[in-house]
Amino acid sequence: MKKLTLEILAKMAGVGVATVDRVLNERGGVSPETARKVLEAARKANLRRVLPEAYQRPWQIELLLSGNNAFFFKKLARDFSEVADAVGYQRVCLHRTLIPESQPERLARHLIDCIESRDGIIVFAHDYGPVRDALALCQARGVPVVTIATDLPDAGRLCHVGIDQYQAGRTAGLLMSRATPQAGEAIVVSGRFDYRAHRQRVAGFRDALQQRAPQLRLREVLAGQDQRQTIRKLLDQSLGRAGHIVGLYNTGLGNTEISDVLMQHQLSGRCTYITHELYSVTRRLLQQDILSFTLDQNAAQHAQLAIGILLRHLDTGWQPDVYEAGKVAFNLITAENLA
Known part of the structure; x- marks a missing residue:
């Protein structure tokens, strides 16, 4: 095709020459509306070449x-x-x-x-x-x-x-029961209770712990509400009370704050810690043997x-x-x- 033909088609369609080239050679990167204009111009000009298939609205x-x-x-x-x-x-x-x-x-x-x-x-x-x-x-x-x-x-x-959010919670409970043979207490840090996914995770964890881990007692479920400073404060208060904490399950965000508080209470790497999603923070905590498992939603x-x-x-x-x-x-x- 001659360069002049490309210029004529570009003028007819009201677009640039490079855009015409991308459409006719199906290179992509052009909006559907623009592609349609170019193809209509090519047909009106009786362009002698095989054109892309007729455009259908995406x-x-x-x-x-x-x-x-x-x-x-x-x-x-x-x-x-x-x-x-x-x-x-x-x-x-x-x-x-x-x-x-x-x-x-x-x-x-x-x-x-x-x-x-x-x-x-x-x-x-x-x-x-x-x-x-x-x-x-x-x-x-x-x-x-x-x-x-x-x-x-x-x-x-x-x-x-x-x-299956309930199944994910049960899996966390099973992992906690297998990784924590010693007697003690576990804490759950939950996201907002009005969010169905968090309620299901907590319920699954609690049920699995009751059925599979007689050596573990669920001390409490902390309502972190997906607020980082709230999570830090509540966990610090809970760990400051007497008892033997051997496990922690976090259903939502706040892993940076949780790991900091665990370190302050000398529990970092000494209790089974389970959370969700694989990202930079959880990857680092896994590598440092602070985090035991993470369940990634894929x-x-x-x-x-x-x-x-x-x-x-x-x-x-x-x-x-x-x-x-x-x-x-x-x-x-x-x-x-x-x-």
């Missing part, structure tokens, strides 16, 4: 994640972007919005706003009335919703993608399953099993299998 997917600063959500956002890029801009257009977990009304309004402009929604949300009402409206208007990480059992959703599999399930449903009408289709296998990480 599915418009809204991704709603927590706006807090937790590692899991940062990793999840990156993994969703990578999966969408691999699928291709001609098949899916991913729109990402971050909303603080403390603003369920804002999340509900955004869900309703998405009904007219999105083909499907992937959302991390907690069980609040306005959110349930918004999801019910999405369902009534035919917009499929996939929940991720924490489920909303009474809400209208196509499928849930995530680990963010990449969340992204792969959520987008895959939603696209299959939109393409074919397939109805997934609410839990089985989106079940994610969490990873057990120790100091010996760090990647």
